[in-house]
Amino acid sequence: MSTWHEYxxxxxxxxEWPYPIRxxxxxxxxxxxxxxxxxxxxxxxxxxxxxxxVKVAVVERGHAKRSGAGGAGVDHWHGAVTNPCSRVTPLxxxxxxxxxxxxxxxxxxxxIITSESWDxxxxxxxxxxxxRDVNDEFKxxxxxxxxxxxxFAYDYRSRHVIRVWGYxxxxxxxxxxxxxxxxxxNRMMPTHLLTADGKQGKRVVGATAVxxxxxxxxxxxxKATVICTGGAGRLYDFSPEVTASSSMGxxxxxxxxxAIGWNAGAEFVCMEGSGPGRLSGYAYAPYSxxxxxxxxHGTPVVDAEGKEVPWVDAFNRPVKSQQGRxxxxxxxxxxxxxxxxxxxxxxxxxxxxLIPDLPERIIKGEFKLxxxxxxxxxxxxxxxxxxxxxxGNEGKTRIPIYDTMTRAGxxxxxxxxxxxxxxPEGYAHxxxxxxxxxxxxxxxxxxxxxxxxxWDLRTNLEGLYVGAGGNLFGGGCHGESHTTGRYxxxxxxxxxxxxxxxxxxxxxxxxxxxxxxxxxxxxxxxNGWKEINAAIARIMRDYCGRYKNEQTxxxxxxxxxxxxxxxxxxxYASNPHELGRLLECHALISVGELAMKSSLARKASNSIxxxxxxxxxxxxxPGWNKLLPIKQVDxxxxxxxxxxxxxLKPPYASTYEENYRxxxxx
Amino acid sequence: xxxxxxxxxxxxTPNKAVEFNPDICTGCNLCVDVCPTDVMMPxxxxxxxxxxxxxxxxxxxxGCVEECPRPGxxxxxxxxxxxxxxxxxxxxTGELYRLGMKxxxxxxxxxxxx
Numbered sequence: 001m002s003t004w005h006e007y008x009x010x011x012x013x014x015x016e017w018p019y020p021i022r023x024x025x026x027x028x029x030x031x032x033x034x035x036x037x038x039x040x041x042x043x044x045x046x047x048x049x050x051x052x053x054v055k056v057a058v059v060e061r062g063h064a065k066r067s068g069a070g071g072a073g074v075d076h077w078h079g080a081v082t083n084p085c086s087r088v089t090p091l092x093x094x095x096x097x098x099x100x101x102x103x104x105x106x107x108x109x110x111x112i113i114t115s116e117s118w119d120x121x122x123x124x125x126x127x128x129x130x131x132r133d134v135n136d137e138f139k140x141x142x143x144x145x146x147x148x149x150x151x152f153a154y155d156y157r158s159r160h161v162i163r164v165w166g167y168x169x170x171x172x173x174x175x176x177x178x179x180x181x182x183x184x185x186n187r188m189m190p191t192h193l194l195t196a197d198g199k200q201g202k203r204v205v206g207a208t209a210v211x212x213x214x215x216x217x218x219x220x221x222x223k224a225t226v227i228c229t230g231g232a233g234r235l236y237d238f239s240p241e242v243t244a245s246s247s248m249g250x251x252x253x254x255x256x257x258x259a260i261g262w263n264a265g266a267e268f269v270c271m272e273g274s275g276p277g278r279l280s281g282y283a284y285a286p287y288s289x290x291x292x293x294x295x296x297h298g299t300p301v302v303d304a305e306g307k308e309v310p311w312v313d314a315f316n317r318p319v320k321s322q323q324g325r326x327x328x329x330x331x332x333x334x335x336x337x338x339x340x341x342x343x344x345x346x347x348x349x350x351x352x353x354l355i356p357d358l359p360e361r362i363i364k365g366e367f368k369l370x371x372x373x374x375x376x377x378x379x380x381x382x383x384x385x386x387x388x389x390x391x392g393n394e395g396k397t398r399i400p401i402y403d404t405m406t407r408a409g410x411x412x413x414x415x416x417x418x419x420x421x422x423x424p425e426g427y428a429h430x431x432x433x434x435x436x437x438x439x440x441x442x443x444x445x446x447x448x449x450x451x452x453x454x455w456d457l458r459t460n461l462e463g464l465y466v467g468a469g470g471n472l473f474g475g476g477c478h479g480e481s482h483t484t485g486r487y488x489x490x491x492x493x494x495x496x497x498x499x500x501x502x503x504x505x506x507x508x509x510x511x512x513x514x515x516x517x518x519x520x521x522x523x524x525x526x527n528g529w530k531e532i533n534a535a536i537a538r539i540m541r542d543y544c545g546r547y548k549n550e551q552t553x554x555x556x557x558x559x560x561x562x563x564x565x566x567x568x569x570x571x572y573a574s575n576p577h578e579l580g581r582l583l584e585c586h587a588l589i590s591v592g593e594l595a596m597k598s599s600l601a602r603k604a605s606n607s608i609x610x611x612x613x614x615x616x617x618x619x620x621x622p623g624w625n626k627l628l629p630i631k632q633v634d635x636x637x638x639x640x641x642x643x644x645x646x647x648l649k650p651p652y653a654s655t656y657e658e659n660y661r662x663x664x665x666x
Numbered sequence: 667x668x669x670x671x672x673x674x675x676x677x678x679t680p681n682k683a684v685e686f687n688p689d690i691c692t693g694c695n696l697c698v699d700v701c702p703t704d705v706m707m708p709x710x711x712x713x714x715x716x717x718x719x720x721x722x723x724x725x726x727x728x729g730c731v732e733e734c735p736r737p738g739x740x741x742x743x744x745x746x747x748x749x750x751x752x753x754x755x756x757x758x759t760g761e762l763y764r765l766g767m768k769x770x771x772x773x774x775x776x777x778x779x780x
Binding site for chain 1: 669670672674677678679680681682684685686699700701702703704707708709710715717718719720721722723724725726727728729731732733742744745747748751752753754755756757758763765766767770771772773774775776778779780
């Protein structure tokens with residue numbers, strides 16, 4: 001027996017909630033550093049703070065042993081440019097990202113990441129994560145360095161992306177945090193940041209949260225706070241029955257950190273940027289089908305009759321050999337690699353891939369569907385590395401793909417792995433499993449924007465720091481989350497050591513407490529959280545889509561407020577789990593408001609942000625080539641202007657090297 | 667056919683996400699403890715497998731399976747619409763296979779690298 005349906009029809013009785021119900025009971029926790037979000041970034045923040053000798057508490061939505069987008073594993077670690085085999089420097093990598101995004105990514109964050117990524121990975125190795133081919137499984141392979149036993153992805157010459165056996169990385173980081181005495185509070189839904197005098201814009205002195213198993217209320221007071229939460233995956237798209245299995249962000253991705261930061265008065269940039277929601281889950285289980293991208297980079301793709309699909313380089317020139325798929329071509333210094341949190345690549349840093357006109361050539365009959373991945377055409381070391389090493393360690397592949405498929409008999413030495421059969425346009429990108437054409441075009445994802453932070457990864461609010469990938473302007477993916485979390489935790493601890501004691505405002509706590517339990521008092525016939533979430537997503541798709549204008553954005557803001565004060569205000573929660581999900585709906589509305597207000601502030605279309613104002617159709621007018629930091633002051637929105645290269649202008653030094661030296665705290 | 671008929675909501679989509687083998691599972695609830703999204707709840711009867719209460723909130727990370735101390739007690743099941751999509755063909759013989767098929771070929775017993 002596994003399902004609730006089986007249980008109730010066998011027992012003829014409803015099972016009672018299995019955890020003690022303690023609505024309204026208050027727990028007070030004091031810490032020097034409070035970390036909100038216990039994913040890979042949050043635990044690294046906690047570890048680096050704890051190593052500085054301060055008392056650390058972590059607030060985690062799930063259970064920190066395996067939670068978060070990075071909790072499901074990692075197979076390649078980006079930006080490790082200071083490893084002994086790398087031909088890339090932090091400055092080269094930072095400039096490549098910054099120039100590719102024409103300045104719309106935090107260059108200082110990129111520089112911090114690339115300066116410390118390899119150090120962070122070596123610390124993971126000390127915690128027990130395998131980062132080298134210690135068993136000599138891939139001896140002699142083009143992608144292996146015989147001396148260090150490091151193995152590399154994407155660009156075998158430049159050697160800055162390291163293949164890692166990271167299926168258990170979260171468990172290892174969790175064990176280290178526990179060993180260092182970090183106090184982890186699991187199943188916590190954070191509802192608000194606490195500020196000095198309860199005022200927006202003042203020093204952050206803690207947070208409130210609700211336990212989603214027992215309903216207890218928590219008041220955390222802290223000298224410093226680090227937000228390490230993920231993005232708002234449920235903002236434009238809410239159809240978990242269809243999308244949960246194929247999304248790379250789980251149900252907890254509700255933008256809670258961004259929401260509580262926004263409501264406390266933190267400053268954000270580029271929240272008006274968005275992109276097509278191709279990873280939102282309308283396609284296939286990640287890595288479960290043939291493709292030639294990311295973890296499967298370099299895989300030979302053949303048509304129904306065995307005809308191989310050719311590869312091209314970044315300049316659309318043929319790549320003739322298999323080895324060439326993993327090397328920069330003429331005119332390229334190095335290949336950046338995919339999945340690093342940027343949406344545009346200059347040709348000189350772009351990866352080799354399948355021919356871009358594959359859809360047209362399928363329509364003309366040159367290639368017959370279905371397509372297959374024919375890994376038998378690869379040398380054994382490459383085949384085993386793709387299916388066995390990378391598939392097996394990458395997020396959501398150890399049990400969901402490697403274990404499941406090999407138990408079902410799949411053998412990459414003998415079998416052709418079928419690609420999804422979709423409309424030919426779906427083959428324009430080599431990542432077939434995430435096939436963009438299956439996603440409704442109105443579904444967007446916020447991307448690239450986040451908290452505006454300084455060279456210490458501190459926000460405009462005293463005591464508030466930010467790590468992680470999805471919520472940080474200039475953040476990236478898995479390794480970047482570890483590295484920024486580690487850096488932010490270190491700086492938060494340094495601040496906490498000399499910071500005054502936090503004073504929590506009791507009126508703010510009482511207001512939060514009464515707000516948190518509203519849904520328990522509503523009529524049991526009311527709306528549930530899923531219906532509210534679906535309505536939020538509808539408003540975002542309709543009123544904050546790819547094309548916007550002043551009127552539709554203002555209507556969208558009005559509807560979000562309508563929903564908040566009407567249907568959400570009367571929505572009902574049966575138990576602490578549903579209560580947590582409903583409180584997440586409040587967070588989603590806050591992030592939606594932030595995106596719409598940021599969109600109103602940019603009165604110009606912008607190609608890098610994929611931002612189209614119907615009332616300001618001129619694309620990229622030079623006068624608008626700037627950041628527009630936005631925050632709330634006494635409930636009113638304030639927007640200012642900031643040059644794209646603010647991180648190299650006063651009060652900062654004029655070079656990356658000098659700023660890093662002044663701020664790294666090492 | 668004498669089972670009582672109840673008024674129940676439709677089975678959710680997907681309905682399972684994970685499946686327990688009651689002969690192997692000891693009801694230790696370690697999987698319940700670590701699930702990031704609280705998909706499962708402890709069984710009211712001690713030592714019995716957990717109950718999958720929120721299958722549509724499952725992310726299919728497989729963490730519950732990795733956490734389980736008794737191999738075979740818990741199996742992750744992709745939703746049917748995903749299983750039906752995962753197909754492969756033996757290159758030599760042209761035989762067609764898919765995830766979830768009735769007569770499965772023998773397992774590939776090669777463990778992952780590392």
